[in-house]
Amino acid sequence: MLTFAKSQVKWVALVCVLTMLVPMLAACGTPAAPAPATQVAAAQAPSGTQAPAATQAPAAAAKKVLRMSRQTEPFSPFIPWQIDDNPALFISVNIYDSLLRMTPDAQGVQAGLATKWEAAADGLSWTFTLRDNIKYSDGSPLKPEDVQASIMAVAKSPKSSWAANYAAVKDVQIVDPKTIKIILSQPFAALPSVMAMFCAAILPADLVKASEAKDFDVTTAWKTRGTGAYYSESWKKGDPIILKRNPNYWNGTPAVDEVDIDYVPDDNTRILKLQGGETDVIDFVPLSQIASLSGQGNIKAQPFTIAQMYFIMLNNTVKPLDDLKVRQALNYATDKEAIAKTVFFGQAKVANAPIPPGMYQDKSLIGYPFDLAKAKQLMAASSVPNGFKLEMQVRSGNADYTNIATIIKDEWSKIGVDVNLVNLETSVVRTNYRSGNYQSEPSGWSNDMNDPTQIVNYEMNGGPNMQFAYWTRYDNKDLDAAIAKADVELDPAKRQAMYYDIQKKFQDDAPLVWTVYAPATAAWQNYVTGFVIDGLSYYRFETVKINK
Amino acid sequence: MGRVQYIGRRLLMMVLVLFGVTIIIFSMVRLIPGDPAFLILGDRATNEAAAQLREQLGLNKPLLTQYWEFIRGIATGQLGTSLLYRQPVINLVARRVPVSLFLAFYAMSLAAILTLTFGVLAAVNRGRWVDHVVRIAFLFFITTPAFWLGILLILLLSLRLHLFPVSGYGQTLTDHFRSLFLPALTLALQLSAVLIRNLRGQIITVQYSDYVRTARSKGLSERMVLWRHTLRNALIPVVTIFGLQFGYLVGGTVVVETVFAVPGLGQLLIQSITGRDYPVVQAITVIAAFFVILVNLIVDLSYSFLDPRVSYE
Numbered sequence: 001m002l003t004f005a006k007s008q009v010k011w012v013a014l015v016c017v018l019t020m021l022v023p024m025l026a027a028c029g030t031p032a033a034p035a036p037a038t039q040v041a042a043a044q045a046p047s048g049t050q051a052p053a054a055t056q057a058p059a060a061a062a063k064k065v066l067r068m069s070r071q072t073e074p075f076s077p078f079i080p081w082q083i084d085d086n087p088a089l090f091i092s093v094n095i096y097d098s099l100l101r102m103t104p105d106a107q108g109v110q111a112g113l114a115t116k117w118e119a120a121a122d123g124l125s126w127t128f129t130l131r132d133n134i135k136y137s138d139g140s141p142l143k144p145e146d147v148q149a150s151i152m153a154v155a156k157s158p159k160s161s162w163a164a165n166y167a168a169v170k171d172v173q174i175v176d177p178k179t180i181k182i183i184l185s186q187p188f189a190a191l192p193s194v195m196a197m198f199c200a201a202i203l204p205a206d207l208v209k210a211s212e213a214k215d216f217d218v219t220t221a222w223k224t225r226g227t228g229a230y231y232s233e234s235w236k237k238g239d240p241i242i243l244k245r246n247p248n249y250w251n252g253t254p255a256v257d258e259v260d261i262d263y264v265p266d267d268n269t270r271i272l273k274l275q276g277g278e279t280d281v282i283d284f285v286p287l288s289q290i291a292s293l294s295g296q297g298n299i300k301a302q303p304f305t306i307a308q309m310y311f312i313m314l315n316n317t318v319k320p321l322d323d324l325k326v327r328q329a330l331n332y333a334t335d336k337e338a339i340a341k342t343v344f345f346g347q348a349k350v351a352n353a354p355i356p357p358g359m360y361q362d363k364s365l366i367g368y369p370f371d372l373a374k375a376k377q378l379m380a381a382s383s384v385p386n387g388f389k390l391e392m393q394v395r396s397g398n399a400d401y402t403n404i405a406t407i408i409k410d411e412w413s414k415i416g417v418d419v420n421l422v423n424l425e426t427s428v429v430r431t432n433y434r435s436g437n438y439q440s441e442p443s444g445w446s447n448d449m450n451d452p453t454q455i456v457n458y459e460m461n462g463g464p465n466m467q468f469a470y471w472t473r474y475d476n477k478d479l480d481a482a483i484a485k486a487d488v489e490l491d492p493a494k495r496q497a498m499y500y501d502i503q504k505k506f507q508d509d510a511p512l513v514w515t516v517y518a519p520a521t522a523a524w525q526n527y528v529t530g531f532v533i534d535g536l537s538y539y540r541f542e543t544v545k546i547n548k
Numbered sequence: 549m550g551r552v553q554y555i556g557r558r559l560l561m562m563v564l565v566l567f568g569v570t571i572i573i574f575s576m577v578r579l580i581p582g583d584p585a586f587l588i589l590g591d592r593a594t595n596e597a598a599a600q601l602r603e604q605l606g607l608n609k610p611l612l613t614q615y616w617e618f619i620r621g622i623a624t625g626q627l628g629t630s631l632l633y634r635q636p637v638i639n640l641v642a643r644r645v646p647v648s649l650f651l652a653f654y655a656m657s658l659a660a661i662l663t664l665t666f667g668v669l670a671a672v673n674r675g676r677w678v679d680h681v682v683r684i685a686f687l688f689f690i691t692t693p694a695f696w697l698g699i700l701l702i703l704l705l706s707l708r709l710h711l712f713p714v715s716g717y718g719q720t721l722t723d724h725f726r727s728l729f730l731p732a733l734t735l736a737l738q739l740s741a742v743l744i745r746n747l748r749g750q751i752i753t754v755q756y757s758d759y760v761r762t763a764r765s766k767g768l769s770e771r772m773v774l775w776r777h778t779l780r781n782a783l784i785p786v787v788t789i790f791g792l793q794f795g796y797l798v799g800g801t802v803v804v805e806t807v808f809a810v811p812g813l814g815q816l817l818i819q820s821i822t823g824r825d826y827p828v829v830q831a832i833t834v835i836a837a838f839f840v841i842l843v844n845l846i847v848d849l850s851y852s853f854l855d856p857r858v859s860y861e
Contacts, residue, residue: 075632075823084589158600161589218634237633238643238717238811264715264809268699273714276707427582427824434586467594 064546065258066528069270069279073237073263076161078221079211080201081154084161086537089198091261093538094243096201096226097250099128099147099180100192106307106358106450106535109196113142113227113250114180117195123187123490128180128195135248136204137224137231144174149205151182151195157212162199165454187488189495193359193451198538202227229254229542243541254542255530271523274299280528280546285521287345298526303347303519304533307356307447307455310339310348310400312392312408312513313433314440317473321390321439325382327510331368333375333415334408340516343403348516354459354507356445356517358535360452360499365507367514372414379415387416393432393441396423401442404515408442433471443470444518447536452499453487460506474511551849558848562841566834570622573833574615577826584631584824605631618830628827632820637831640816645835647717648812651735651805652797654728656790658736659743663786666740667747668774674752682744690741698734698807705730715809731808735801739793743786750782757781784851791847795840 074088080096083089099114116129134142155166168188173181182191194200203211204225210216222235227250230243243259262279264270270282271289275296285293285301293301314321314330321327336350349357352367379385390412394405402423409419419440424432432438447455458467461483462475469475479502486498507514520533530543584607585598593601602608609617621627627637670682689697706714718727754760755778763773802814813832820828 075819077634159604161593161597163597164594219639236643237635237640238647262716262809265815266695266807266809269702269715269807269809272699272702272707276710276714278714425582425822427580427587427822430586431581431583 063257064255065260066256066281066541066544066546067279068259068261068281068283069264069273070261070282071263071265071267071270071284074241075237077159077211077216077218078224078235079159079207080150080203081157081160081162081199082211083199090538091232091241091243092201093198093228094230094259094541095224095228095232096198096203097228098196098198098200098202099130100196102193102196102450102534102536102538104532104534108359108450109192112196113147113202114195117192119187119191119490123189123488124184126182126184126191127175128182130178130180131250132178134227134250136227137246137248139248140204140225142202142227143205144177144180145205146208147180147202148172148174149208150202151180151200153208153212154200159212160199162197162448165194165197165449166200187490189487189490190449190451190453193449193453197449229540230259249542251542255545256541259541274523274525277525281522281524281531281544283520283522285523287347287519287521290345290347290521290523293523299523300526300528301521301523303521305357305517305535306520306533306537307358307450307535308444308520308537309351309356309446309517310404310442310444310515311351312404312440312515313438313443313470314472314512315433315436315438316511317436318439320382320384320388323383324509325378326384326388327513328368329375329378329382329415330412330417331375331510331513332371332378333412333417334368334513334515335370335411336515337370338411339404339407342407343400344516344518347521348518351514351516354503354512354514355452355455356447358447358452359450360496362500362503365503367507368510375415384416387418389418389420391420391422391439393422393424393429393438395426395429395441398426400444400518404442408513436468436471436473438471445470450535456483456486456499456502459512460502469511472511474509476505476509479505555845555849558845562838562845565841566837569834569837570615570619570830573830574618574826577821577824577829578611580821580824582824584826587823588632605629607631618827621827622834627831630820630825630828632823632825632828637827640828641813641831641835644811644813644816647810648801648805648814649839650724651728651732651801651810651812652794654725654732655735655739655797655801656794658732659739659793660790662736662740663743663747667744667786668751668779670744670748671751671755672774674748679748683748686737686741686744689737692738694734694738694803695807697737698731698804701730701734702808715807717810728808728810731801731804731810734804734807735797739797742793743789746789747782747786750785751778754778754782787847787850791844794843 070087072087074085074091076083076085076088078088078092080092083092097113099112100109100117101112103110111131113131113134114128115131117126119126130142130144130147136142151169151172154160154162155169156163168184168186168191169182170185171183173183175181184191207225211221219236222232224232229246229249229251231246232241232243235241240260240262243261245254245257264273267284267286271285271293273279274282287303290301290303293299314327316322316327340346340348340350350367353361353363353365355361379387392405392408395401405421409421412419429438429441433441445455445459459470460474461480462469462473462477463480482498482502486495486502489495489498520537522531522533524531527546527548529545529547531539532543533539583598584605585601586593589597589601606614618628625638627641629635630637630640633640666682666686670679673679702714705711712730713727716727718724760773760778801812802818804810805812805814813836816828817832819825820832
């Protein structure tokens with residue numbers, strides 16, 4: 001028998017200590033505690049970058065650096081109209097500016113790079129007056145040619161992912177060095193809103209031209225020249241994104257000199273980083289954690305109201321979903337309060353209107369309050385009084401959709417609808433609803449602009465060019481005509497009345513089952529103030545202060 | 549057959565295996581439903597925009613043309629352009645390969661240390677409390693999901709004791725060692741569970757062999773008997789499992805990479821599969837297959853050093 005009794009414990013202890021000690025000794029001299037936000041963040045800069053002289057503060061301790069940990073990295077080419085993903089979008093609004101900006105309450109637009117804007121009497125053109133003395137981050141002046149090139153790119157470039165929103169833009173003319181005229185093919189009431197979108201940002205004309213080249217190296221797009229509060233010198237996937245304060249910013253001097261953004265996909269790890277003091281701000285905080293994080297003395301966590309809603313898509317061409325009474329019954333049988341409480345921990349609001357909170361949402365609509373008796377009544381009078389089987393495709397890995405579907409399955413069983421939940425990968429679900437190969441599925445939407453034209457056309461307008469009314473295949477020609485009229489009506493009061501009427505009619509037809517409006521979430525250290533997520537889910541670091 | 553000829557033959561087989569891998573992975577990713585153009589552009593894409601993107605990305609080319617371009621890319625090291633990131637695949641992958649290899653070798657090193665330490669400890673204390681504690685502890689590690697084990701280590705060693713960062717990879721070599729210790733330890737604790745049980749069993753079996761009895765009867769110390777006679781023979785099957793686990797590590801670190809935000813191949817692979825980024829999925833699979841084959845070749849070669857009786861045929 002092998003015996004090593006006396007030396008074994010010592011030997012094991014030695015090995016364990018050495019195993020832990022080697023990596024710690026390797027970093028001898030490097031503090032284990034995270035660097036406070038006011039220290040120079042040179043260690044996090046990607047290799048090969050050189051800080052321009054203007055941003056090297058005379059005393060390293062004076063530099064304010066905000067550290068943010070986000071859920072996902074960008075992946076689109078970093079040219080505003082080529083951006084397809086939210087992570088890139090949220091950064092672009094800090095680097096580039098558009099002619100207009102959305103107001104903080106998301107109800108209208110305000111001045112951006114343009115200080116005045118007005119429509120011609122016939123509605124076929126809009127004139128914008130540019131702000132004086134705007135410079136890019138490299139000090140070069142903004143020129144009217146830049147505005148012309150950028151707007152034509154978002155509207156006409158084959159690489160633009162957002163051209164459909166600018167279909168009415170025919171041409172952009174330079175009237176004089178301070179005046180731009182946008183010529184439209186038809187009146188377009190939403191033009192100010194689309195000019196406030198991130199994708200209509202203004203870039204130097206030479207960069208616009210270069211980005212159109214077939215062999216454009218997309219990595220160079222991260223060496224930015226924008227008029228926004230910050231700029232980037234470079235970025236490679238996997239590295240943190242470093243945003244440096246634009247010394248030529250037209251809208252004052254942001255309090256934060258630098259923003260370092262790293263990517264931590266796991267929700268729990270992001271929260272642990274915040275709790276450990278290794279980061280200052282995190283996004284996409286699970287709603288289940290908001291209360292417990294807020295209860296910690298040094299952290300603030302909160303939801304923000306954004307233009308986002310959740311609903312159940314129904315394929316209106318599949319029996320018996322083509323029966324209005326069935327669709328209305330499903331709406332009445334859905335306990336939205338239960339979903340708001342259980343899935344969203346009380347932080348979501350019951351959806352009363354078919355579009356998210358924002359411009360021209362009809363707040364007076366009551367929607368379909370939970371009413372099981374009425375639901376049963378409607379089912380009894382429908383084409384399937386004894387109920388029916390319904391397949392619901394759920395995107396695997398999406399906890400919110402899965403939980404909503406689970407609750408719906410139970411609720412709809414009470415009116416005789418036997419829901420079969422089928423978990424599929426997101427890309428398969430998308431392929432299926434595009435091809436009409438589905439019956440129902442939980443889905444959601446968040447606005448890209450504050451004007452309702454986008455959501456109304458996407459959700460309610462039938463036909464293949466309009467995504468078949470959010471893939472429900474709902475097709476109401478009268479409603480389509482009403483939507484087309486609202487799009488060109490320039491009088492705000494008349495337009496509001498039109499959209500209220502559209503919302504009521506669409507809701508009465510119940511092609512979808514609306515559930516809740518859900519918030520965005522974020523959490524930050526107590527010493528950070530001014531961090532706000534606006535109605536379109538943008539956040540601008542220029543409003544942030546580090547009080548340390 | 550000598551060692552050199554054996555290596556030559558295995559390298560030739562490697563080329564054939566990799567060729568087979570390219571055919572399989574090229575076909576498999578294209579059989580998965582889902583249009584990359586719509587996945588890139590999102591739910592709001594129009595059919596026209598998607599058609600345009602497909603044309604831009606070369607997705608409309610005949611499959612044989614796409615396959616030929618893939619194979620030619622491997623041979624020339626070009627590997628194509630990522631559909632999602634619109635960058636050369638080689639740029640995306642080349643930055644991540646060292647990260648994943650670092651993590652894999654770090655984890656394997658820690659696993660080797662843990663295996664030798666606790667495998668021998670459990671074997672020499674067979675039936676006693678030390679043996680039971682080791683076996684129960686490592687049973688816990690292997691049955692615990694990696695993401696939960698990782699979070700526990702973060703809570704203890706990062707948040708409470710401030711010994712290691714919560715996540716990331718760092719910039720310098722010393723940063724890498726510190727930042728990757730927790731993810732490597734998470735992997736090592738799970739890998740070594742199987743290895744420890746195996747080594748313990750092998751040591752117990754081998755110690756009753758004739759040559760070990762002879763060594764003892766010649767008056768050698770127990771330490772000498774263990775290290776010079778018992779362990780070398782006990783390690784042979786353990787080394788085999790060790791090599792196979794490297795294959796698991798190369799592709800199976802996604803969970804750990806996600807929990808610890810390590811910018812490795814695993815995360816990139818999952819993002820690429822989800823986004824139907826065919827060139828990236830193909831490249832990572834071929835690279836992973838290459839390293840798995842290479843490591844298993846090294847493992848096979850190591851047998852002759854452990855046991856001089858092993859020859860190559």
